[in-house]
Amino acid sequence: MVSNTSKKVYILGITRSGHTFRPSDWAERLAGVMSQFRPGGAPTGRHLAYSPWCVPSSVNNVRCVVVHEDLRAHHVMAWDFVMGFAKDNELQLHIGAPPHMENHPHPKS
Numbered sequence: 001m002v003s004n005t006s007k008k009v010y011i012l013g014i015t016r017s018g019h020t021f022r023p024s025d026w027a028e029r030l031a032g033v034m035s036q037f038r039p040g041g042a043p044t045g046r047h048l049a050y051s052p053w054c055v056p057s058s059v060n061n062v063r064c065v066v067v068h069e070d071l072r073a074h075h076v077m078a079w080d081f082v083m084g085f086a087k088d089n090e091l092q093l094h095i096g097a098p099p100h101m102e103n104h105p106h107p108k109s
Contacts, residue, residue: 007070010094011086013063021091027056027063030085037071037078054082059098 011030013021023029034054050056053071057064065082072079086093 006096007068008096009067009069009083010059010099011065011067011082012059012092012094012099014092015090016092017090021063021089024063027058027065030054030065030082031056034071034078034082037075039070039074 013026015021031050031054032048035048035051037053038051039053051071053068053074055066057066067079067082071082085091
């Protein structure tokens, strides 16, 4: 059986060169754009709420977005957008359980 954590991708706010990604609220902005992609579709007449498939978070004080692979199954173009964002901005990706930050150097400012 596949664990629930193996279906998650962590987009870290650290570039491949080790720098902190800016702006500092990038994770909330990305998750906000993705908020309409959720089980049952976008809610109407309600306040903004993040999709359970794309949630801003942090790991050891490093901002990240946790993307669940169910997003790909339900909205492949939304998945491609998020993964394209990570690729275009050279952000580090970690698949599965939350990354151990000793494997990722502390970001350079």
